[in-house]
Amino acid sequence: MSTRLLTPTRSVGIIGYGAYVPRYRIPAREIARMWTGGKGGTPVREKAVPGLDEDTATIAIEAARNALARAGIHAEHLRAVWVGSESHPYAVKPTSTIVAEAIGATPYVQAGDWEFACKAGTEAMQAAIGFVGSGMANYAMAIGADTAQGRPGDALEYTAAAGGAAFIIGPAEHALAVIQGSLSYVTDTPDFWRRAGADYPSHGQRFTGEPAYFHHITSAAQALMEEMGTRPSDYRYAVFHQPNLKFPQRVAKMLGFTPEQIETGLLVGDIGNTYSGSAIVGLTAILDEAQPGDRIFVVSFGSGAGSDAFDLRVTDKIVERRDKAPRTRAYIARRVEIDYGMYARLRGKLVR
Amino acid sequence: MRVAGHWRLRKQRLTLQGEICPVCGAHIFPPRDVCPECGQPASTPYTFKGRGEVYSFSTVYETPDHFTKYKPYTVALVKLEEGPIITAQLTDVDPDEVEIGMPVEMVTRRLTEEGDEGLILYGYKFRPVMERVGR
Ligand SMILES: [Zn+2]
Numbered sequence: 001m002s003t004r005l006l007t008p009t010r011s012v013g014i015i016g017y018g019a020y021v022p023r024y025r026i027p028a029r030e031i032a033r034m035w036t037g038g039k040g041g042t043p044v045r046e047k048a049v050p051g052l053d054e055d056t057a058t059i060a061i062e063a064a065r066n067a068l069a070r071a072g073i074h075a076e077h078l079r080a081v082w083v084g085s086e087s088h089p090y091a092v093k094p095t096s097t098i099v100a101e102a103i104g105a106t107p108y109v110q111a112g113d114w115e116f117a118c119k120a121g122t123e124a125m126q127a128a129i130g131f132v133g134s135g136m137a138n139y140a141m142a143i144g145a146d147t148a149q150g151r152p153g154d155a156l157e158y159t160a161a162a163g164g165a166a167f168i169i170g171p172a173e174h175a176l177a178v179i180q181g182s183l184s185y186v187t188d189t190p191d192f193w194r195r196a197g198a199d200y201p202s203h204g205q206r207f208t209g210e211p212a213y214f215h216h217i218t219s220a221a222q223a224l225m226e227e228m229g230t231r232p233s234d235y236r237y238a239v240f241h242q243p244n245l246k247f248p249q250r251v252a253k254m255l256g257f258t259p260e261q262i263e264t265g266l267l268v269g270d271i272g273n274t275y276s277g278s279a280i281v282g283l284t285a286i287l288d289e290a291q292p293g294d295r296i297f298v299v300s301f302g303s304g305a306g307s308d309a310f311d312l313r314v315t316d317k318i319v320e321r322r323d324k325a326p327r328t329r330a331y332i333a334r335r336v337e338i339d340y341g342m343y344a345r346l347r348g349k350l351v352r
Numbered sequence: 353m354r355v356a357g358h359w360r361l362r363k364q365r366l367t368l369q370g371e372i373c374p375v376c377g378a379h380i381f382p383p384r385d386v387c388p389e390c391g392q393p394a395s396t397p398y399t400f401k402g403r404g405e406v407y408s409f410s411t412v413y414e415t416p417d418h419f420t421k422y423k424p425y426t427v428a429l430v431k432l433e434e435g436p437i438i439t440a441q442l443t444d445v446d447p448d449e450v451e452i453g454m455p456v457e458m459v460t461r462r463l464t465e466e467g468d469e470g471l472i473l474y475g476y477k478f479r480p481v482m483e484r485v486g487r
Contacts, residue, residue: 023444052422053443053461057474061460089472098474102366102460104399326482334482 008133013175018066047272079137084120119302161272402458
């Protein structure tokens with residue numbers, strides 16, 4: 001047995017999936033108008049902004065309900081509801097109990113909040129693979145959701161966005177996509193952090209690129225392809241963490257994936273960086289389009305730093321399940337443009 | 353309301369759980385343990401599907417303190433598919449887009465917060481029914 005793969009005792013897969021993206025959008029040029037007089041390029045076209053009554057819990061709840069609708073199972077069959085985020089509404093009190101109660105999964109259920117910057121959601125997915133793959137549970141739900149904040153005027157303000165995705169992991173024979181292999185690659189790399197009680201994160205400027213994002217994603221991706229005995233051309237689709245438009249395009253090229261392979265899951269230009277949702281909301285958009293037999297390559301990235309990599313194969317169950325909930329592109333199309341004033345109000349930067 | 357009061361209402365607020373009358377079959381929301389249709393005891397829990405239409409509505413510009421942050425917002429009487437008419441806030445819709453008869457669906461959102469250090473209260477609101485397939 002390999003020493004790098006995370007290998008469950010029984011084969012597992014994704015039974016149901018769901019996404020959520022809030023309807024408000026602030027164009028990057030509107031943020032640039034505030035801080036640079038509109039000069040210079042922007043890292044995305046626009047980003048999704050949560051409404052006043054939305055937070056990580058409400059985003060997770062809607063994504064979770066969509067995943068349940070597609071899975072066609074009742075929530076009381078879930079033995080875990082795990083929420084990964086860096087913007088949990090409470091410092092102490094789980095988001096996951098709110099979500100579990102709202103979807104009807106309580107009380108005989110594991111509930112816990114996960115934190116690992118932008119890969120908290122895929123961290124929960126890895127744990128769910130183990131939970132189901134060991135036979136402890138038949139169904140476990142892993143969610144990644146965020147309402148990320150950037151300091152006004154900081155580079156992150158252009159991209160820090162809101163959204164999330166939920167996945168129900170279950171036995172492979174019921175899956176719409178079988179998880180054929182996964183691994184994690186983690187080191188102690190301080191590229192981005194937020195201290196307890198601080199409203200906004202700090203980051204290591206250019207340090208966020210090579211030693212952090214690119215190193216961890218390429219290391220995880222290459223290790224997984226070595227273990228699986230695959231090459232980029234074996235996959236119909238690939239999706240990577242998307243902090244801006246350039247990074248995932250460049251990492252795809254470094255690894256040998258084509259623009260066509262990443263196009264379907266590359267949403268950052270339209271919704272920004274949804275942090276814990278970033279790679280996996282992209283995955284939901286791919287599952288909305290994929291055909292039975294298609295192979296999908298997924299690599300997340302979380303600062304601090306690490307990557308989770310997954311090799312999926314879509315089954316024929318995708319066809320009957322995907323239209324049981326709104327497609328991810330339907331949420332993206334539900335777009336209401338706002339200006340910086342409304343943005344400041346929605347994000348609590350302007351308080352009466 | 354005290355913490356215990358919010359806690360007792362959690363199923364009702366988070367999952368739209370009401371009751372069904374075992375005698376006449378009426379769907380009841382909010383749960384009240386006596387059927388408003390036939391007066392018999394009713395305590396069988398029923399989770400509403402969360403679909404309905406706007407029966408009437410009003411946009412609120414002057415609000416109680418807890419809701420100042422959210423104003424203006426629209427409050428509607430929503431006629432649920434199962435029959436009951438309930439009062440709820442609408443969300444993800446501009447006040448001038450709301451119409452009587454508009455199909456709506458339940459979502460769970462923040463209702464209010466008890467200051468910066470108190471509880472965050474979550475519950476049902478309704479929004480226009482989403483299109484399923486994007487462009
Ligand atoms: Zn009755």
